[in-house]
Amino acid sequence: MSPIVLFFILSHIFGNRIESIQNKFLESNASIYSFLKENLSIIPLIKVFNLEKWSKNRFSKQMGVYYGISINYTKTSSLNTSLSSLILGVPIVLLITFGGYKVLDGSLSLGTFTAFMSYTSIFFSPISQLSRIWTTYKSSLPAFDRIKEVMDMEPEKNVGRNITITSGEIIFENVWFSYDNRPILKGVNATFKKGLNYIVGDNGSGKSTMLKLLCLLYPVEKGSIKIDGQNIVEVKREELIKNISMIFSDPYLFDGSIYENIKIGTLNAKKEDIIHAANWLIYMNLLKAHQINIIQK
Ligand SMILES: Nc1ncnc2c1ncn2[C@@H]1O[C@H](COP(=O)(O)OP(=O)(O)OP(=O)(O)O)[C@@H](O)[C@H]1O
Ligand SMILES: [Mg+2]
Incomplete structure (x- = not known):
């Protein structure tokens, strides 16, 4: 029975290691894909600014990380398999040696010895499968966590009332908004009357963000945006969007x-x-x- 204890300790240690490596592996995989997506779409820009070398170096660096993690993963899982086989193999060798000696000196019958040996392999076989399932389970946990993040997202609600546009007056009242805890709009007040209106400001001051908030692409943190006196968060998103057109830069x-x-x-x-x-x-x-x-x- 003693190898079983060792076996479980080993599975536990390697299971955790494989889980953390797999986590890094998926992160590296995702960053390579986003790098490729970004760089393939800006090839003309890279060429015009002569950034081929810079882009190639960044890609090589990411591939280096990916390669390192893959090797680490293969090494760890191979070590796990080898050690598991060793833990289960050593007792069999001991049994054959010890049992064989007993059979030779006549204190154990050949039939009992053979039966014992086959019971032992029948007993160890599901335990070794259990270990394999455990490490497979642990290595798929990070992928499952990533899927769960998406599954746990709240679906967009399309509830609220219809919007009635009369004069088309848009009012931003003390609007606060941040991207990742970085405040962009701090108590913005603005009124847009029907006709041509302008928002002028420095690059990155939050002009496009104001329009995105108006389309409910992001929720306002504090304050309100009203169209003809109706707060946009109380209006059905579909109805609101029907009344807005937007051309991005x-x-x-x-x-x-x-x-x-x-x-x-x-x-x-x-x-x-x-x-x-x-x-x-x-x-x-x-x-x-x-x-x-x-x-x-
Ligand atoms: N999705 C986003 N996640 C995090 N930060 C963002 C995001 N979109 C914009 N930002 C940041 O928010 C700030 C405001 O961006 P925004 O696009 O609203 O500015 P802008 O006034 O329209 O700029 P521009 O004059 O260049 O069009 C910028 O610093 C920008 O980097
Ligand atoms: Mg903009």
Whole structure:
């Protein structure tokens, strides 16, 4: 029975080690994927700024970490398998030696010895399987934890009342907001009346964030945003979004023609509407270029 105690201690130690290595392995794997995704999408930028070497070095560094962790994982799990086999193998060798000697001196019958040997292997076999299952379980725990993080997220609720737009007045009242505990908006007050309004501020001062808050992409920490007196958090998100259009400064074009891309805005739009929108977009772009000039001056 003594190898079993050793066996469980070993499984416990190696199980924990494998779990922590697997955790690092998944993190490294995820960072390599996000690095690739980011870098493949900015290849022209990397070339224009002559950053090939810099990008290659960063990738090599990440691959080095990944390689190190993979080797560590393989070494640890191989060591675990070898030590488990050793712990179960040594008693068998001892039994054969000790039992064989007893059979030779006649104090044990060959039948009893053979039966004992086969009982021993029948007994050890599920224990060795148990150890394998335990380490597999431990190595899959980090992956399970990552999935659980996503599964535990609260689904977006689409509850609340419908919104009624009358004059389209938007009021930010003492709005506070932070990204990862970094305060961006600190008690912002602003009123936007119907018509053309501007938000002017330094880079990174929180202009786009204000618009994202207006679309309920993030919840306001403190204060409120009201459209015609209706607090946006009390309104159905779907209803709110129907009344807002937004063009980000880094527009994304879906794979398809410009015609199809414009159509995404209103899926049942007629051809004339799309052509009208295209003309309007050209006009807005000219206007934007003009505004940039004004702001720079
Ligand atoms: N998703 C995010 N997670 C963490 N920080 C963010 C996130 N989005 C923006 N930030 C940070 O919040 C600050 C405000 O960003 P925001 O995009 O609102 O600024 P902005 O005024 O629109 O800037 P710009 O003039 O460059 O468009 C910046 O410092 C930015 O780095
Ligand atoms: Mg912005």
